[in-house]
Amino acid sequence: MGETIQLEDCLGERFIGAGASDARIEIEGIPGNALGAYLDGACVEVFGNAQDAVGDTMNDGRIIIHGNVGDTAGYAMRGGEIYVKGDAGYRAGVHMKEYGDKRPVMVIGGCTGSFLGEYQAGGLIIVLGLEAGRKGRPIVSNFPCTGMHGGMVVLKGDAVDAGILFPPQVDVRVVDAADCALIAPFVRNYALFFGADGDDILQGPFTLVTPLSHNPYTRLYVAN
Amino acid sequence: MREDLARAGLLEGQVRIPAGCAIAAIVATDGKPMSGHDIITSMEPMRERSSGLGGGFAGYGIYPKYADCFAFHFFFDSRDSRKTTEAYLEQGCEVVNRELIPIRKMARITDEPLIWRYVIKPHRSVLSRLQLDENEYVVRLVMHINTSIDGAYVFSCGKNMGIFKAVGYPEDVGRYYRLEEYEAYQWTAHGRYPTNTPGWWGGAHPFGLLDWSVVHNGEISSYDANRRFIEMFGYRCTLQTDTEVITYIADYLLRRQKLSLQETAHVMAAPFWSTIEHLDMRDPEGARKRAELAYLRKVFPSLLVTGPFSIILGFNGGCMALNDRLKLRSLVAAHKGNRVFIASEEAAIRAIEPDARDIFAPAGGVPYIVRVDGVEGGLA
């Protein structure tokens, strides 16, 4: 990793780290929209909240947010990792995708707003809902995984039992942590970055959401 | 310049002008007065969201001396249009005070119209002859002036509140109007990014009617459905802007239909049918809620507002922030002590209160309502 850049008293400045490939950027304050857009290998760490469009279309690297993020975090992300200690807004992971060895991962420690993983085409989204109970809100709000046709969403706990409605085009299964081995390294990273107990988080059931088809819309059209 | 734009048919009212924007509000829930300084500072980090083509503010509690009167803020094109308007006002109202609104000249704000404040009180005899309450009378007065008196435009007409707006960046507009000299328990603000014209002063936001003021970010797709509905009830959408029609919808639902703020939000940003039908019918509260939500959608279908919007609706005694039901615009709220902050971006809040707590983003269609202790709910 290249040089370390430290930014203090950030106040809404947009596009911090856009396209950066070889640096470590540490941020105090509140960075503006599109933090780490097109990120290409750099590591961005925010010691507080971030606004909308974190990691928009990022390709590689790592973004660590010690707070909450706004809407559309990880939009069209095609590689790298995003870790959010707290909550995410609407449309987290919208249209995340994977190709070849690029497989993006987003871990959200708290809850997310509506349209989580909307038309997700690849990658892995993990939502832990660690303080959902205290906040009295569901781990994800309405319309999760609409249009999902690739990748995987993993929610801690039994989301079906919690009354969360999924669209018809996805498969929803409640599994033991052991069946979700692929999430363990990312959950352990989360625990490491934010000082939580990884083993504890990995206890108990998880809800695994995967698409039923990669081509859900082929029947919609007829040649004319 | 206004004439040139008018000739090209590019002014508000001659063509529909969508706009992107930044919005913010500060409310002292204990009713303690605040100068306009902080709200101006709050807009600075969001400069990217404005384009210098419109900025404005609304202050509540700023005219305690005239709390029972309507404070009209006017843009006049000429002395003649002011005189015509004055004569018209005096037919039905007592003009309690009239003065130029004080401004601070600055290079970045140009082409200013004549900016006047008239404090008026409708004559009782006129109200009883017309069988109107004073609010309805004032609404009709404003509709008449804005549609029929050439060169006169009322841009604020509430009690104990006022709107200040101009073409420019919001920080400049706030200083131009010397808002640091006013004391309000609530401020709202707007920075404008109109998408296809330079805009003119009247087209800047907030938009107001009576003590409602609306600042709005987004562009609604339901505009003409909403407009054609609301114009059935005496409103005239002369500016063809989203903010104008949203203000009239709020006035219609809150003042005329006497809906609550919550109910109004459930009309304008109605939950999806699937969400309504997910409410538990076995629970009496769920069943009641479901019936009520369905009722509001069925009775006021044409007041559903679609497309991206985040608004702050100000009124005497508080405000309501609301996002569209898909939440296509950003809006965050936080508080510290007795002050509540709302803004398009968290940075706007941090700019004036670095230690603001419990930052959160209200969900789409879920109103965030702030009320001020000891201030009469006014129309709401």
Next chain:
Amino acid sequence: MSAQNRIPSGIDYLPPLFQVIRNADRCIDCNVCVKQCANGVHVRDAQTGRLSTVDELCVDCQRCVCFCPTHALQICEAPNRYRPNANWTPQIMRGSYKQAGTGGVLLSSMGNPNEQTVYWDKLLINASQVTNPSIDPLREPMETRCYLGRRPTSVMRDANGAIDTSLPPHLELAMPMLFSAMSYGSISLNAHKVLARAARELGIYYNTGEGGLHQDLYEYGENTITQVASGRFGVFKGYLEAGAAIEVKIGQGAKPGIGGHLPGAKIVGDISRTRMVPEGSDAISPAPHHDIYSIEDLRQLVMGLKAATDGRKPVIVKVAAVHNIAAIASGIARSGADIIAIDGLRGGTGAAPTMIRDNVGIPIELALAAVDSRLRAEGIRNDVSLLVGGSIRCSADVVKAIALGADACYVGTAALLAMGCHLCRNCHSGRCNWGIATQQPELVKRLNVDQGVERLVKLMRAWNSEVMEFMGGMGINSIEALRGNRLMLRGVDLNESELEILGISYAGR
């Protein structure tokens, strides 16, 4: 060959309009064409055993073409023609010869086929770019459900301040389309079954038309609109109670101001029972309702129907689009009716006098725009719902109608196309080869009900998908935000008056 099929000669001879061409290399002599044609076009010579065609009898219904297993058949316009004359068109000349020979009023079926302005095609729809996001209808919620019925003008509350959520009866439609009135008699029982079952599957409604409700179809009552027309055929309390709504038919776009009759020859068996008309007796629909000679009488009829059904059924009043339609609609809105249905000039029919069909009434687009504007000017648009039909051909027409101000669209001809209709416009002959506009049992059974339902459901769902695509493009995710949203429309090839009536701007403005 039957008497009616005899081909005249000399001065009464009308050359055939169509020529049936058989490709001898492909024909396998299978006789399917002979069996499929109820008009007797295909004949096998008894002596030679060879197949030949009687072109004069062909109505161009395409049945033989579709069912020929080797696709050996083609139907073309006959090459014979009258000396070209732009003023005296062949249609007018043929009509003159027919009338000179018979003294009859010219009769036609289906909608006006003449070239005239289809305003739908002059309207263009908007889409979002940059300033406002389009919405992806395949993935995000996209609501096309609508409710039809009266709405209160103000919100009432109980003593505790809770909203009184009771409402007048409403129809709930899963999509903004429903099937327009086609009577049992004008179409077959199988066609009615297709409409009823498709309506149920789609969560919409079909309309009985004025011929009563067959006993087998009472079970689809929740998706049925029962019609009350001037003839009151089959109308009794049980019928009024059977449906979800009642439609008073004042007029129809294809024949405004005109009554009709179903000849006694068709009043047999189930049709006689359903219409409650004795076998062999003509079923005559008078031109007016003889209890409505003025607008206040309409109120009496509407309120009478509500009284008979304890106010549980919304009442629709259907009128043809005529010159004064805006004022008429305003009167209907004040009559107590819950829903106004307007049928345009190009609307279809099982039989109408040709001259009336082609010359009386106004296009639905202009009528709709005028009515919607008028009801808004009077502040009563939200009190009632507005249905339009005649003719709605595709999802784009639906979107444009709703943007002009309609709540939902009546679909008739398109539903028949799903069942196989090829628009040969000979419904009045009673020999519909597709089993739709006929009562001949051997023809009726050609319409396979299961297949018909499947096809009609697919057609409407496809339209609904397209409506959602249009809406998503405009950044609208609920049909109510499209309703009356005329800013979403622009016009081309229209003059100032047309633009003004339609309440839209020219494209580019």
